Each structure stands twice: as structure tokens, then as C-alpha cells.
Amino acid sequence: MAHAHESNTKRIWIVLAILTVLTTVEVALGIVRPDFLVFNDFLGTHLLNWIFIILTIAKAYYIAWAFMHLEGEKPWLRRAIVWTGVFLICYLVTLILIEGDYLHDTLAPLVKW
Amino acid sequence: MGANIAVNSDNKETWGGGGVKPFGASYGKMMMWFFIVSDALTFSGFLAAYGLTRFKFIDSWPIADEVFTHFPGLHGVHAPMYYVALMTFILIVSSVTMVLAVDAGHKMQKKKVAWYMFATIIFGIIFVGSQAWEWKNFINGSYGAVKTADNHILQFVKDGHQIALADFVHSDRKDGRVQHQRENGLWFEKEATISQYSVAQIQEAFKADPSLLVRIEKINPDTKKKIILSREESIAKLATATRVVEGANLIENEYGNPIFADFFFFITGFHGFHVFSGIVINIIIFFNVVLGTYERRGSYEMVEKVGLYWHFVDLVWVFVFTFFYLV
Structure with missing residues (x-):
């Protein structure tokens, strides 16, 4: 080590x-x-x-x-782990949450309370 | 040619990467990190799906403070989040004992490693047990609700606080419905547990007590609380009820949207399964430590590797805790 x-x-x-x-x-x-x-x-x-x-x-x-x-x-082991995870998670979450918001805008008016 | 062919050198380190250590990390440790990164992405996928669904139903999502309100020994006391905070703390402490075991391993202190591993296992078992208790409360429910023809959940409120069906329904159920069991019906069939009360019984009890109101799933954006209907609206709404819902399962739950319970079961269950696997792996390593396997090997790196997995489980819980209970 x-x-x-x-x-x-x-x-x-x-x-x-x-x-x-x-x-x-x-x-x-x-x-x-x-x-x-x-x-x-x-x-x-x-x-x-x-x-x-x-x-x-x-x-x-x-x-x-x-x-x-x-x-x-070693710094590059740390970066390989953290940057990969952080980048992919941010990317996924951003797209998916925007999509969730869109679903709400589209579907919520159709729900009768 | 020889340079391009993998020659079996009879070197015992071949399975460990032939002694090559990229980034100064051993083969096993590197693979554990590979696994952790991929598992982190799996959990992110689940939590992102939860986020999508929550945004989709942002105007009617159940409020966590009103769902998780139990604390052991305190019956009927509204104690939101205290228990799950305690669980979080227990898991963090188990992470600490794990890292202390790793630390003792670096100093080749076999006894200390064994004791810290043992403590980690115990805390892990306490955590899984707590989660089972949390599930039990969630599945049994505490208030009960009714479901309308358009699949919305109606809860009951008195003086601004939710009250349980048992608090205001006292008459008999009227429809004479009994649980279908082998003894009283077809011997080859059983039915799922039926609700304790019938819809007609609840409607009648509701009409009899003028202080009762109905709360719907929809959230008022100005107060960020669930909308409570007026007395007339409540009676009209309750007339559309078709089913009584007590507790939670994968199809319906008394807290609101069915998919809320589905995500709760799936994500906390998947995490709980990780904790369970972690405990099993920790037990195996614990016995190896006690038997002196790592003492003879001259390195406690195996403890470090399972430690990584254990900390990862803690790391995931920190996020599950935030997104299920706080946000």
C-alpha cells in the first residue's frame, strides 16, 4: 500500500x-x-x-x-471513483427529474380531485 | 512472441493481477471499488425513479412526517422521524466500529479486530431489526382510510388531526361480511385479510359525528398541507367510497398513492438486503479473524475490503434517509 x-x-x-x-x-x-x-x-x-x-x-x-x-x-483512483459516480448520477437525476416535472404538467390537469 | 502471450509463471499472485497494482490498490480492493461504483449507480437509478414519480405526483405525494410516526414504547405519541434518526445513528456507529476494526488490523491487533467486527455485526443486526419494525408499522398502518371509486385515499380528521377509524366507528359492520377461511367456506380457498370495518359502517359513523372531516390526498400549495374538505364536501366525497384500506401493501395503502408504498418497500427493502448481506459477509470475516487466517496471511486487508462494502451500505442509507424521510 x-x-x-x-x-x-x-x-x-x-x-x-x-x-x-x-x-x-x-x-x-x-x-x-x-x-x-x-x-x-x-x-x-x-x-x-x-x-x-x-x-x-x-x-x-x-x-x-x-x-x-x-x-x-492515490489521487487518480479517488478521481476515477468519485468523478465517474458524480457525473453519471448528476446526468441521470437531472434528465429524470425534468421528465418527472413534465409528466406532472401533462397529467395533473387530467386528475379530478 | 513471448511478450504477447500470458505465460503461467506459477506465480501465486497471478489471480491478484500478477503483482501489478494500478493506482497502488490491490486487485481485491480495486474490484470492491468497481462493485461499489456500479452498485451506487443502481441505487441512484432507483432513487432517481422515485424522484421522477414524486415530481409526477408532486401535488398529492404523502407527507413523510404523517406516515412514519412511531417510536418503540411510545404508543399513540406522534414522534415523527425520531426512530429513523436513531436507526441512522446506529448505522453510522456500526461504520465507526468497522473502521476501528480496519485500523486495528493495520496494527495486527487480532483481538481488537475481532471485537470491533463483533460490535459491527451487532449494530448491523439492530439496524435490520429496526427496519423490520418500521416495515411492520408501515404495513399495519395506524389510522386506516377509505378509497374512492376513482382510487383516491380519504383520511379522517378531527380538530385538525388525523384520527383512526377505530376512534369513531363503534357500531357493528352491518353487511355481515366475515373472513373467508377454510373452516367457513371452500376448503381449498382462503382470502386476503378483510378490513375490520365496512364502508357503510364508516359512512354512518361519520355522519353521526359532526366534528369529523375528510382529508384528501391533494396538497394545498399555499399551506403545503393536505386539503381538508368542509363538512358538506366531506359527506359527498365519502359517499363515493368503495373500499376500506388499512395499512399498506403493493396494491394500495392508507397513506395515499400506491406507488409511494411500492417505492418504500422496494428501495428500503433493497437496502435492507444489502445490510443483511453485509452482516453475513462480516460474520464470515469475523470467524476468519478469530481463527487467525489473516494473522497467518500477515495482512488484514480482507477486513478493509468488507469494510468498504459496509461503509457503502451506510453511505446509501444516508441518501435513502434524506429522500424518503426528510425531503
Whole structure:
């Protein structure tokens, strides 16, 4: 292995603390649901959802970098993994969500409530 | 010529890439990463499909806070999300014990590796058990609802809060309908569990209590809450009811759109299956650690590789948690 294996115990506990705090913030916001975040939209969804998504990506970053040890791998291995995933997922999600919005615009007027 | 032919060198590392290590990663680790990237794309496909469907029914999608409200030991208490937050925390902690096992493996501390692996397995089992409990609540339902002729779900509200059928229906069911079992019907046939109440019984009980209102699936864009009909509209709407729906299955559910439950079962089930496989693999590796396999091999890299898989399961849960319970 190219990287040195000094003990990472301290870093692990710090990351656990970060992940716990992020999850707690998410759950607290999910329960309170502040009006100014819920009733202000940005790019197709409200601000609270954007906060959730950003916090989730932050958590994913800590899990992948610290726990899955991507930060210790060779840079191009890390890039091969992360860039591939991020590009394909963004591409897929963008197209599919636009399509979902279109389906709603087309079909919702036909639904009788 | 020799340069172009794969010669069996009798080198034991042939299956491990012949000692060649692209990016400084061993063959096994590289393959684990290949698998993780492809599995991540599989999950993305599912979650993207969920997103598409949700956008398609954006004006009537069930609100997670009103669906997942249980906490063990707290009966009838409205506790949205606390339990799933706890589950998330348990899975994160299991990731931590896993990474501690990997860390101890680098230092060749067999005992520590074994104990941390053991803890990881226990936390994993707790997580899967919690998910089973979550499914149980979801399948049984907590309120009950009726379905109209045009396949919409009607829920019942009193003083602005949803109430269960059992809270206001007290009379007998009137239609004399009983569960078809082998004992009372055709011996070679059984029927699916019938609802506890009949439609006529609910309609009558609803008319008898003027404080009851009907809530429909449609969301009011101004309040972002489900629309509650007026008393007259409620009675008119309830007259179109055809079926009583209690709990959830793949065909219908009391929370709203059937496909909501379908996605819930499919995505959390697929994730739960990953957790289950992870536990099984962890148990195998745990025994290998205890038996000293990796001690003799001189490397605990196998623990690192299953660790990658285990963290990946945690990573996926972070996204499932966000998109099913928060967003």
C-alpha cells in the first residue's frame, strides 16, 4: 500500500461527531420545518430540501473520505471513483427529474380531485 | 512472441493481477471499488425513479412526517422521524466500529479486530431489526382510510388531526361480511385479510359525528398541507367510497398513492438486503479473524475490503434517509 498506516483513531471519532451533528441538524430541521425555508423555492424545490441535500452530500463526503479511506488512496483512483459516480448520477437525476416535472404538467390537469 | 502471450509463471499472485497494482490498490480492493461504483449507480437509478414519480405526483405525494410516526414504547405519541434518526445513528456507529476494526488490523491487533467486527455485526443486526419494525408499522398502518371509486385515499380528521377509524366507528359492520377461511367456506380457498370495518359502517359513523372531516390526498400549495374538505364536501366525497384500506401493501395503502408504498418497500427493502448481506459477509470475516487466517496471511486487508462494502451500505442509507424521510 502506498499510504502510510498511522493510527487514525482520533480522526475517526471526530468524523463520528461531525456525522452525528449533521444528522441531528437534519432531524431538528425536519421536525421544526421553519416557514421561511419551506415557503421559499429555489430551482424546483424549497430551500429546506436544498439544506437537506447539501447536508447529505457533506455526510457522504465524510463517509467516503474518512471511513472508506478515499483520502489515503492515490489521487487518480479517488478521481476515477468519485468523478465517474458524480457525473453519471448528476446526468441521470437531472434528465429524470425534468421528465418527472413534465409528466406532472401533462397529467395533473387530467386528475379530478 | 513471448511478450504477447500470458505465460503461467506459477506465480501465486497471478489471480491478484500478477503483482501489478494500478493506482497502488490491490486487485481485491480495486474490484470492491468497481462493485461499489456500479452498485451506487443502481441505487441512484432507483432513487432517481422515485424522484421522477414524486415530481409526477408532486401535488398529492404523502407527507413523510404523517406516515412514519412511531417510536418503540411510545404508543399513540406522534414522534415523527425520531426512530429513523436513531436507526441512522446506529448505522453510522456500526461504520465507526468497522473502521476501528480496519485500523486495528493495520496494527495486527487480532483481538481488537475481532471485537470491533463483533460490535459491527451487532449494530448491523439492530439496524435490520429496526427496519423490520418500521416495515411492520408501515404495513399495519395506524389510522386506516377509505378509497374512492376513482382510487383516491380519504383520511379522517378531527380538530385538525388525523384520527383512526377505530376512534369513531363503534357500531357493528352491518353487511355481515366475515373472513373467508377454510373452516367457513371452500376448503381449498382462503382470502386476503378483510378490513375490520365496512364502508357503510364508516359512512354512518361519520355522519353521526359532526366534528369529523375528510382529508384528501391533494396538497394545498399555499399551506403545503393536505386539503381538508368542509363538512358538506366531506359527506359527498365519502359517499363515493368503495373500499376500506388499512395499512399498506403493493396494491394500495392508507397513506395515499400506491406507488409511494411500492417505492418504500422496494428501495428500503433493497437496502435492507444489502445490510443483511453485509452482516453475513462480516460474520464470515469475523470467524476468519478469530481463527487467525489473516494473522497467518500477515495482512488484514480482507477486513478493509468488507469494510468498504459496509461503509457503502451506510453511505446509501444516508441518501435513502434524506429522500424518503426528510425531503
